[in-house]
Amino acid sequence: xxxxxxxxxxxxxxxxxxxxxxxxxxxxxxxxxxxxxxxxxxxxxxxxxxxxxxxxxxxxxxxxxxxxxxxxxxxxxxxxxxxxxxxxxxxxxxxxxxxxxxxxxxxxxxxxxxxxxxxxxxxxxxxxxxxxxxxxxxxxxxxxxxxxxxxxxxxxxxxxxxxxxxxxxxxxxxxxxxxxxxxxxxxxxxxxxxxxxxxxxxxxxxxxxxxxxxxxxxxxxxxxxxxxxxxxxxxxxxxxxxxxxxxxxxxxxxxxxxxxxxxxxxxxxxxxxxxxxxxxxxxxxxxxxxxxxxxxxxxxxxxxxxxxxxxxxxxxxxxxxxxxxxxxxxxxxxxxxxxxxxxxxxxxxxxxxxxxxxxxxxxxxxxxxxxxxxxxxxxxxxxxxxxxxxxxxxxxxxxxxxxxxxxxxxxxxxxxxx
Amino acid sequence: xxxxxxxxxxxxxxxxxxxxxxxxxxxxxxxxxxxxxxxxxxxxxxxxxxxxxxxxxxxxxxxxxxxxxxxxxxxx
Numbered sequence: 001x002x003x004x005x006x007x008x009x010x011x012x013x014x015x016x017x018x019x020x021x022x023x024x025x026x027x028x029x030x031x032x033x034x035x036x037x038x039x040x041x042x043x044x045x046x047x048x049x050x051x052x053x054x055x056x057x058x059x060x061x062x063x064x065x066x067x068x069x070x071x072x073x074x075x076x077x078x079x080x081x082x083x084x085x086x087x088x089x090x091x092x093x094x095x096x097x098x099x100x101x102x103x104x105x106x107x108x109x110x111x112x113x114x115x116x117x118x119x120x121x122x123x124x125x126x127x128x129x130x131x132x133x134x135x136x137x138x139x140x141x142x143x144x145x146x147x148x149x150x151x152x153x154x155x156x157x158x159x160x161x162x163x164x165x166x167x168x169x170x171x172x173x174x175x176x177x178x179x180x181x182x183x184x185x186x187x188x189x190x191x192x193x194x195x196x197x198x199x200x201x202x203x204x205x206x207x208x209x210x211x212x213x214x215x216x217x218x219x220x221x222x223x224x225x226x227x228x229x230x231x232x233x234x235x236x237x238x239x240x241x242x243x244x245x246x247x248x249x250x251x252x253x254x255x256x257x258x259x260x261x262x263x264x265x266x267x268x269x270x271x272x273x274x275x276x277x278x279x280x281x282x283x284x285x286x287x288x289x290x291x292x293x294x295x296x297x298x299x300x301x302x303x304x305x306x307x308x309x310x311x312x313x314x315x316x317x318x319x320x321x322x323x324x325x326x327x328x329x330x331x332x333x334x335x336x337x338x339x340x341x342x343x344x345x346x347x348x349x350x351x352x353x354x355x356x357x358x359x360x361x362x363x364x365x366x367x368x369x370x371x372x373x374x375x376x377x378x379x380x381x382x383x384x385x386x387x388x389x390x391x392x393x394x395x396x397x398x399x400x401x402x403x404x405x406x407x408x409x410x411x412x413x414x415x416x417x418x
Numbered sequence: 419x420x421x422x423x424x425x426x427x428x429x430x431x432x433x434x435x436x437x438x439x440x441x442x443x444x445x446x447x448x449x450x451x452x453x454x455x456x457x458x459x460x461x462x463x464x465x466x467x468x469x470x471x472x473x474x475x476x477x478x479x480x481x482x483x484x485x486x487x488x489x490x491x492x493x494x
Contacts, residue, residue, distance in 0.1 A: 152437075156441070157445050164445065183484055261437040265429070269429045271487065
């Protein structure tokens, strides 16, 4: 195997893995509110979103022509830098998922690339003014625009249509949510699916495996579509809990208003040249739909954490990308080391997530996403005192006569071996 | 640094107007369809039902236009 073929293969596989994380990160954008209001059952919701993402990926011909949208000088970018950027973006996506924070996958990818290009090509490779106008300003504007629109819509409903929360009106709103949520999923497939196709195609062209200026090959379209669809179907339940339950307690009318606002904002920004992040628009709509009804009932603490997450995404991914590039650019061994770090990091994050698993069964049971990093006794006790979703725990407590030690609970919490 | 303020303003206005329009049309529609007057029967009930479906159709047609806008092959 030649070095070029090796790096190209590695980038293609990593890009598809990124696409998968993009899918489960953004599953919540389309479906969190529908799941939260009971409009759709969790599994049904993600299945619809997954199918529409795959369909969207095939429908659009608007393949991303640049990797970074002008944030870095694309002529400086090598496949190894793209690889480093993708690794950084995946790890950041997984970390924000662990904490249940909705954050933009595109910003993570841009951040990773910026870091990699800074290390690989220096300051001249990065366009800082584009970063401010395309990342920072939209990150502030998206929730304001979507939030204001959703708040106004919800305010009007609550003042003019008193029966909105009662049946049968609530049932109508739930049915309408199925449509509005599906439109977000379809729009997502036509935009985000294309980004991975663009990355893979550009790498194939750079490696000399495809003619310059040609479009994505059919296997690239199929693989990228399926990767984002599989990711969407896997649900990203931690993020879905934060968006659907963590920010606001949603009624069907609010859910419908939030999803409708998101769809309009996404379409307007896509067609009028001011790109807003889907994640930030959808989060803003949810907060707005809560604020339009009762501004005090919005969990502003969660909203603030989420906003910090947005601002951190680009610099954090850039640091990861820089480190990954510094190692990967040392040659084939470096690439293998970074690949191993990606696999190891993914395994660790997934393992930590399992300690406080959020699944399709318990996604709407709580408003916070717990993360258990260490194993302090206090946390174990808190866990033992928390309402259990599996219905088995009370039996265990009675077996140990109510005087069980935290360690026995801890063993039980870990599952099968107990 | 170039920030396209007019595009940003346009996005904000369209989002506000679009969201309010769709949500209002839909809400008026189901307001009519779930109204108490329908229980009494007669001409008022028929009018309420007809008005309800007309408003729902209006909201729905905006949604159909949205799908048209999402799929590039349809409008390019």
